[in-house]
Amino acid sequence: MRLPPLKSLPVFEAVARLKSFSQAAEELAITQSAVSHQIKQLETYLGERLFWRSGRSVTLTDEGRQYLDGISSALLQIERASEALLGHEESLLRLSVFSSFAVRWLVPRLPDLKRQHPQLDLSLEMSSANPVLSDRVADCFITVKPNSTAFSYELLYEERLFPVCSQDYWQKIRRELGLEEVTGDPASVSLTPAQVAEFPLLSTHSIYDRQGGDWEAWYREAGLALPASSRLLHSSHMLLSLEAARFHQGIALTNDYMLSTRQDSSDFVRLPCHSVMTGDSFFFAWKTSRRRERGIQLLRRWLVSEAIAGGLRPETLPE
Template sequence: MKLPPLRAVQCFAEVARLNSFSKAAQQLNVTQSAVSHQVKLLEQYLNEPLFNRNGRTFSLTDAGTRYYQEVSQSLTSLASATQKMRYGEPGHLRLALYSSLAVKWLIPRLESFKHASPDIDLTLNMIVDDTDFSDRVADCFITTTPPKGEFESVFLFAEKLYPACGKGLWQQLKNQPLPSELFKYPLLSVQYDESAQRTADDWRQWCSSGGFELPKNVRINHFSHVILAAEAARYNLGITLIDAFFIASQHDNHLVKLPLHGVETGCKFYFVYKKSRAKQHDIITLSRWLKAQWADVKTITS
């Protein structure tokens, strides 16, 4: 397949579309003489005049009109295919994030996103800390370990854990002095590494930030995931430490945030996408929506 000089075809199509050499030059960010040169190059290649020139005025020849109709459709198809290859199908976006964040915070809010952006079909994928940040996995990510180099990272939220329990247990706690009476109830500790010794580091860190030690005789139940601990707390099996986004997602008030201090873990959440997709409409829309939603999380803890 022998193709014409594509730069020349692009210049010709812009002149024909805008009916102006100067406007075509501005659109292509080149000089007017460069556009004229490319058009003459194409006419020589085709051995056919594409414009009728009469002094400073010009118009398409019959051959030029026919050629423009054909190549404009081809250029549109080429641009569309290239956009799909670089940015994916418009209106379809794959977001990869942690399961806890998806289940306990994002999914309850997805109706709001679909209402605000009905033209975007958002698909969710689950990731872990050592995920592969590639197009095979997703178009964009929410992670605490943002990659460097060719990626943009938009800060969303710093993790801060607060004591929380179910409504039934709160009825027993609310009139008691805290935090001293807290330790009479089971503490629900999360430890993702099941092979490590169970040390309840989350509760020890929380106590340290409050200026006291974790009592030696306190009852501690261990869980391998924060979702499990949150569900146990919901059913009044003890008190857990959970991030503000869990509490923000509990629209039916299954979990109650205790009036006690929080502790920052050092983990920070980022919305991540490739720099090459920074101008993609779907990415921009989702990024703005996520930042607005995280403002609600800050309200919970203020």
């Protein structure tokens, strides 16, 4: 049986997944030169270049991508077979997460997490505000403030807001404005900010920490001021505004993760209008000193994979 240098395979997988020699070295608890040596050894054995390197940027070559596809499932099978034989202990983790992110995005995906990683026992700590990063609160976090130097962070989502309403309310808007859909798709018509202002605007206080701040930002993105005649209906939380929109009370501003997986997402219509970036970025955070804990890394990889699959973040982040 001819096998490649086996020690190099998990190193190759880590570099390919993290797109970084230094991050792979940190995760594997080896030096960056050891990572480079293992990759060079594997490339020499295969007779193919596996990565393109440009400064700090690392990308797979076509051959590297093909090789990763071929060995990933084999490595996973080896890992699972070894864990089963060793009787791998469960990892107990407390995750502090924003209530809206938990209810609308995370909880519907948890059955898949359990299928993939049955050894993970995840306990959710709901937070209405940005959580305090402390072991006393949780083992890991979803946060929008990556400001503690004691923690490491992985980007999940850069938030943007866009207007939505219920299916019935969209028909009301069309009737009152005399809009005709060419294809039955809301995107086939155009709705101006002035037309939006003719209907009740459901506002969420918590996004900008002031009443009407979300709609002010949305109009400002279009180079306009929020019309003085606007009828604002205030809620403290995006979940409440979205529920009000579901029950035909007006137009709400919401974000991608709120509508990404729930079966009721089809109850809503995304209006054919512009969106606005809030400036908030959602990160998975864990204490750097605990970076080698297997449960935390399994959860991190799963969250990133789901965020990419669901369109919350691109597969490759800009440098």
